[in-house]
Amino acid sequence: MAILDPGPADAEHIDAIIAACHGETITKILVSHTHADHSPGARLLKERTHAPIHAEGCHRPSRDLHLGEVNPLDASADMELEIDVYLKDGDVIAGHGWELEVIHTPGHTANHLAFAFCDGSGLFSADHVMGWSTSIVAPPDGSMRDYMASLDKLMARRDAVYWPGHGGTIEEVAPFLAGLKDHRLGRERAVLDRLSQGDETIAQMVEVVYRDVDKALHGAAALSMFAHLEDLVERGLVLCDKTAPSLATHYRLA
Ligand SMILES: [Zn+2]
Incomplete structure (x- = not known):
């Protein structure tokens, strides 16, 4: 068997995973991406099973950090994953009676992978496509341009x-x-509309675009809007007053 995303480094949880396998041999540990709720348990599961850890790569931002930029997402990342087998787009992982295709789906994180059964019966979408809400796409770990390209893929x-x-x-x-x-x-479209109405900052735009959303979520909303603006600047549709887009930058239509 393969275990995908063993979860947090919680010994009881790892016991529960092993118990749920009913004595089957775990030969592979697969990691979709390096977030604290997905990958840190891989180390504990490897200690118990000696199964190698498969992942695309270590945690990294989607782009280089700008001068003086602080990464607001560091706390959610797992920086300690030790990878035995590096996976890339198109690789096939096989076990007894199953074959999974590896699909690189950057956007939520740079190293995000989905895994699809080669017979077309289903795909493990991890945090790229979630069942309960939209994914968090926040720079510098996330990239809206990559996320949209991965959706198209x-x-x-x-x-x-x-x-x-x-x-x-x-x-x-x-x-x-x-x-x-x-x-x-x-x-x-909402971001472009606010810029055309004369808004210049993310704080101004969040107030209007997310007016129906609980204020406690406005910090997360600002990061999502930052991701859109970074993408729009890259595409030449929006200009900013500093050398690089940031949460504090003033923006205007190109
Ligand atoms: Zn995640």
Whole structure:
């Protein structure tokens, strides 16, 4: 058997995973990405099973940090994952009676992987496509441009169902993915609209675009808006007053 995303480094949880395998041999540990709720348990599970840890690469931001930039996402990252087998897009991992294709899906993190059964029966989408809410895409660990490209990559496939890292099974894959893409494009239009109305800062835009959202979530909303603005600047649609986009930058339409 292979275990995908053993979770946090919690010995009781690792006991529960091993018990759920009913004596089957665990030969592979797969990691979708290096967030604290997905990967730190890999080390404990490896100690118990000696199964090698498979992942795309160590935790890293999607781009180089700008001069003086502090990464607000460091606390959620697992910097300590020790990888035995490095996976890349298109690799096939096989066990007794199953074959999984590795699909690199950067955006939520740079090292994010999805895994699809080669017979098309289903895909483990981890945090790229979740069943309970939209994914967090926040610079510098996340990249909106990469996230949208990874959505397009999955939309071109025909996997029957998705099993996300959070939330239940997604049965209607195509409309679900189309809905996620529409949601992001809607946010992007809202940002462009606010800039055309004269807003210059993320704080101003969040007040309006997220007015129906609990203020406690406005910090996360600001990071998402930052991801959109970074993407719009890269695409030449938006300009900023400093050399690099940041949460504090003043923006204007190009
Ligand atoms: Zn995550």
